[in-house]
Amino acid sequence: MKRIGILGCGAIGTEIALAIDSGKIPAKLTHVFDYSKDASKSLVTKLKNKPEITENIGLLAAAPSDIIVEAASQDAVRDNALSILQNRKDLMIMSVGALLDESIFDIIIEGCKDFKRSIYLPSGAILGLDGIRSVKDELESITLVTTKSPRSLKGAKFFETSKLDIENIKESTTIFEGNAQEAVRLFPANINVSALLSLAGLGSLNTKVRIVADPNTDKNTHEIMAQGKFGKFLIKVENVPSSSNPKTSRLAILSAIECLRAVCQSDIRIGT
Ligand SMILES: NC(=O)c1ccc[n+]([C@@H]2O[C@H](COP(=O)([O-])OP(=O)(O)OC[C@H]3O[C@@H](n4cnc5c(N)ncnc54)[C@H](O)[C@@H]3O)[C@@H](O)[C@H]2O)c1
Missing domain, CATH: 3.30.360.10 (Dihydrodipicolinate Reductase; domain 2)
Structure with a gap:
């Protein structure tokens, strides 16, 4: 079973955590981090299976997990994506706008190649x-x-x-x-x-x-x-x-849950 860390415990992070907790996503939520301690604590109180709240983002990046889900902000992507890849973790990014900064995009692409890791970008609030x-x-x-x-x-x-x-x-x-x-x-x-x-x-x-x-x-x-x-x-x-x-649209949350479910489950892949 894949081990998941969540960066950002707001609307999207919380719903993903609940989907893991309910078994909808076949994975184990091991660690969470949010720079608002209240947000991390509030998320954890909603779960039956409690993940560890890390003290800082560095500890989240280094913790024993397989995929980090970023549901925080463009800054969180800019500041942490490379170190997450360096720590040999795949990364699902919700704050996709950060990737339109070409220097960030290039660093992240190189990171994927160098550390043989994948980045997942859910379809978010759109289709097509x-x-x-x-x-x-x-x-x-x-x-x-x-x-x-x-x-x-x-x-x-x-x-x-x-x-x-x-x-x-x-x-x-x-x-x-x-x-x-x-x-x-x-x-x-x-x-x-x-x-x-x-x-x-x-x-x-x-x-x-x-x-x-x-x-x-x-x-x-x-x-x-x-x-x-x-x-x-x-x-x-x-x-x-x-x-x-x-x-944030409800569809963006549902699309993130479906993307992570597909990554965590051996399954038939439908669509391109
Ligand atoms: N891809 C899409 O289609 C799509 C759709 C909706 C939202 N988003 C993006 O996903 C992200 C999360 O959305 P949300 O609705 O859950 O937001 P939210 O505001 O409900 O939650 C974000 C949480 O992340 C925390 N956070 C922000 N920056 C951080 C940092 N640098 N380090 C640690 N914690 C940090 C905040 O304290 C907050 O608790 C946002 O950037 C949003 O723009 C993407």
């Missing part, structure tokens, strides 16, 4: 990455339009410099248009899906992203348009936000 990967040599454009309620966008770095007052948006408003690399920098906790599309397809500078704040929606909606010699995809996903974190 299988198709995008299949047609990547024929792709001409990818556009992502993400619509969220102001509540789901609040706190993003973008608002530190923007004159826009997110509390006072009264109608559906485009608040950002740019490429995926800019989007994940300004909205690090909101638009990881643009990083997934970029990594699967054309690259971060060529994925066009539009972010819409809509006070009349309670969903996180992603519309993806991809076209090229192969034809065209139009994908629309209307996600219910997680009850514990409105920035």
Whole structure:
């Protein structure tokens, strides 16, 4: 049975831990770490089989486990991905936006090769990455339009410099248009899906992203348009936000659980 460590004990980390505890993911949760001690303790109290809370991230990276699940932040990926690989552990990354920093991406790819380890990136809050990967040599454009309620966008770095007052948006408003690399920098906790599309397809500078704040929606909606010699995809996903974190969609949590389950279980693999 694979031994799992979790980095980040918030909405996603907690649900993954519960899925392991209930046997849905056939694995053993051995260690958890969060820089909020309260978050780690609160996660552990929810479990029948209690993992160890490590004192720091270095101890999590070095602990005897097979896979570390990152469900924390882009900074956590930047600061720790290489040392996790160096410690001979596979890594599942949720804060995928970190990989659009080319220097980080290169270091991590080299780490995978040097230490013969794998990185898993769940499909997160969207569908269609299988198709995008299949047609990547024929792709001409990818556009992502993400619509969220102001509540789901609040706190993003973008608002530190923007004159826009997110509390006072009264109608559906485009608040950002740019490429995926800019989007994940300004909205690090909101638009990881643009990083997934970029990594699967054309690259971060060529994925066009539009972010819409809509006070009349309670969903996180992603519309993806991809076209090229192969034809065209139009994908629309209307996600219910997680009850514990409105920035994170319920589908992102379910997709992380399914990704880890597939990695931990000898099984038929369905889909590309
Ligand atoms: N790939 C996707 O489609 C997708 C979808 C949703 C969320 N995400 C990303 O996954 C990550 C987790 O999401 P969540 O909803 O569970 O967030 P959350 O805010 O509910 O939980 C994150 C937890 O990680 C901890 N944390 C943050 N940085 C840390 C660090 N450097 N070291 C240790 N602990 C740290 C926080 O204290 C918090 O408890 C976020 O970065 C989010 O943007 C990705």
